Amino acid sequence: MNERIPRWLIAVAALVYLFLHLPILVLVVFSFNSSKFSVDWTGFTLQWYYRLLQRPDILRGLKVSLIVGAAATVISAVLGTLIALALARHRFRGRRAFEGFLYVPIVTPEIVVGISLLILFALFKFPLGITTITIAHVAFCISFVVVVVLARLEGMDDNLEEAALILGADEITTFWKITVPQLWPGILAGALLAFTMSFDDFVITSFVSGSGSSTLPIVVYSMVRKNVEPSINAISTIILMVTAVLIYLADRLVRER
Amino acid sequence: MATLRQRALDWIYRRPEAQAWALLGPGAFWLLAFFLVPILIMFVYSVMPRGIYGGVDRGFTLEHYARFFDPLYLEVLERTFLWSIACTVICLLLGYPVAYVIVRAGRWRNLLLFLVILPFWTSFLVRTFAMIFLMRDTGLINNWLLKLGIIDQSLTILYTPFAVMIGLVYGFLPFMVLPIYASLEKLDLSLLEAAEVLGARPSARFRRVTLPLSMPGVVAGCLLVFIPALGSFLTSDLLGGAKEMMIGNLVQNQFSAARNWPFGSAASFIVMALVLAAVMIYLRVKDQTPGGSALK
Numbered sequence: 001m002n003e004r005i006p007r008w009l010i011a012v013a014a015l016v017y018l019f020l021h022l023p024i025l026v027l028v029v030f031s032f033n034s035s036k037f038s039v040d041w042t043g044f045t046l047q048w049y050y051r052l053l054q055r056p057d058i059l060r061g062l063k064v065s066l067i068v069g070a071a072a073t074v075i076s077a078v079l080g081t082l083i084a085l086a087l088a089r090h091r092f093r094g095r096r097a098f099e100g101f102l103y104v105p106i107v108t109p110e111i112v113v114g115i116s117l118l119i120l121f122a123l124f125k126f127p128l129g130i131t132t133i134t135i136a137h138v139a140f141c142i143s144f145v146v147v148v149v150l151a152r153l154e155g156m157d158d159n160l161e162e163a164a165l166i167l168g169a170d171e172i173t174t175f176w177k178i179t180v181p182q183l184w185p186g187i188l189a190g191a192l193l194a195f196t197m198s199f200d201d202f203v204i205t206s207f208v209s210g211s212g213s214s215t216l217p218i219v220v221y222s223m224v225r226k227n228v229e230p231s232i233n234a235i236s237t238i239i240l241m242v243t244a245v246l247i248y249l250a251d252r253l254v255r256e257r
Numbered sequence: 258m259a260t261l262r263q264r265a266l267d268w269i270y271r272r273p274e275a276q277a278w279a280l281l282g283p284g285a286f287w288l289l290a291f292f293l294v295p296i297l298i299m300f301v302y303s304v305m306p307r308g309i310y311g312g313v314d315r316g317f318t319l320e321h322y323a324r325f326f327d328p329l330y331l332e333v334l335e336r337t338f339l340w341s342i343a344c345t346v347i348c349l350l351l352g353y354p355v356a357y358v359i360v361r362a363g364r365w366r367n368l369l370l371f372l373v374i375l376p377f378w379t380s381f382l383v384r385t386f387a388m389i390f391l392m393r394d395t396g397l398i399n400n401w402l403l404k405l406g407i408i409d410q411s412l413t414i415l416y417t418p419f420a421v422m423i424g425l426v427y428g429f430l431p432f433m434v435l436p437i438y439a440s441l442e443k444l445d446l447s448l449l450e451a452a453e454v455l456g457a458r459p460s461a462r463f464r465r466v467t468l469p470l471s472m473p474g475v476v477a478g479c480l481l482v483f484i485p486a487l488g489s490f491l492t493s494d495l496l497g498g499a500k501e502m503m504i505g506n507l508v509q510n511q512f513s514a515a516r517n518w519p520f521g522s523a524a525s526f527i528v529m530a531l532v533l534a535a536v537m538i539y540l541r542v543k544d545q546t547p548g549g550s551a552l553k
Binding site: 005009010012013016017019020021023024026027030037038039040078079080082083085086090091092093095098101102104105107108109110111112113115116117118119120122123135136138139140142143146170171172193196197199200202203207217220221224225228232233236239240243244247248251255 | 262263266273274276277278280281283284285287288291292293294295296298299302312351352354355357358359361367369371372373374375376378379380381382383384386387388389390391393395396397400427430431480481484485487488489490491495505508509512518521522525528529532536
């Protein structure tokens with residue numbers, strides 16, 4: 001069947017792609033522009049990137065982001081994988097309700113999550129800092145990990161596990177030797193997405209980070225509020241590169257069969 | 258040691274429910290303690306009187322909800338609602354053609370799809386900054402328009418409702434494309450062939466086969482755009498200036514400068530209630546659309 005796409009439809013799609021990607025492309029190009037104030041192209045430079053290295057707030061923000069990102073990724077990958085295993089392999093009361101509940105964090109606006117956690121931490125006088133940011137990030141990453149790992153589990157062949165059990169391996173050995181290796185691309189993809197979300201999050205983090213624990217996006221936000229300068233283009237470019245690489249890898253893992 | 262391990266395995270093996278809950282337990286606890294319970298506490302806060310030092314006092318009151326009948330706040334609610342709807346409609350009009358083209362793009366399909374997935378995951382803050390970079394008075398758009406002689410004085414684009422709308426659409430468009438793509442991809446092509454054989458023209462094939470069968474994706478996309486638009490505050494904060502608030506800005510304000518936590522909680526709970534209402538509508542529509550059950 002040869003369904004031709006009308007020309008005007010292709011034109012609309014092309015314009016939408018331009019709209020989606022041109023602003024980012026412009027942003028990246030001008031991170032290499034030597035003029036500080038003007039948006040005229042005055043020559044290539046890497047000075048805005050060198051400047052970043054001299055800013056303690058940026059470096060500290062990056063450090064906090066990496067610590068939180070690593071911790072939140074590991075915790076949510078483990079907890080999310082366990083939930084996915086329970087949902088795929090076990091029948092229990094309240095299973096459907098729980099599965100529905102898992103989608104609620106995905107559709108809840110970030111601002112609601114942010115302030116409700118702020119209230120919780122304030123109520124229990126829990127000091128805001130790296131710990132509270134990590135707790136919050138895990139809370140919004142778990143559901144995404146579950147969705148990705150569950151998709152992998154559903155496409156998996158469980159004959160291998162049965163074979164291992166019949167051949168005399170116990171449950172735990174079977175889990176580590178058969179289930180985990182097969183599941184690995186799904187877990188890794190979920191972890192990459194979790195890290196990306198943690199690394200990029202601004203709204204929720206802004207409510208649960210204390211004064212000494214600003215993540216990179218919090219630092220960038222305060223820079224944007226102050227004034228528009230080429231260093232913001234440079235740090236934005238770095239954040240974009242990190243995201244692009246992680247998402248590319250996650251995308252490949254999800255498609256792998 | 259081995260026997261102990263064996264006995265533990267035997268015990269758990271005989272109890273499938275216990276096994277399931279052992280796997281679920283840690284994650285379920287996390288979501289309960291750090292997602293559900295905080296939202297419930299937030300609700301309790303929203304019906305308590307405001308405390309002197311920023312917290313809450315004992316007691317019960319509906320005054321925070323009553324304040325939303327004040328024209329000032331009613332206007333914020335109305336603006337948030339209208340802007341979110343407008344954003345959703347624009348995203349649908351732009352997003353459907355894109356999803357339609359991707360499905361039929363042959364060998365370009367994976368690349369085009371990736372080019373929608375990428376902005377979906379890209380930092381919202383960075384993307385909003387890209388808009389500032391283009392739209393501010395000394396930004397690229399004004400610079401080029403001046404150079405080309407189309408205008409002789411900078412246009413004010415940034416800090417207008419127009420800028421906020423552009424920013425919202427730019428931010429949430431990928432959320433519309435992906436679910437529509439997913440439902441178009443699953444579409445059974447033999448149905449279109451049948452329609453063609455039976456003499457349906459292309460426009461009729463689209464209207465009577467493709468469109469109805471892609472409705473679940475359309476509804477899901479609308480929901481995924483409408484909800485974050487409703488709760489957005491970064492876009493109106495950075496692109497709209499402080500002038501025209503959306504409800505997200507109101508909430509943020511109450512938790513920073515204004516220090517009125519119960520009122521902020523009430524505003525936030527209104528957002529949450531609207532979201533739940535939207536999800537309910539989605540579930541009902543999904544059950545009723547002809548393609549809904551076929552595509553599950």
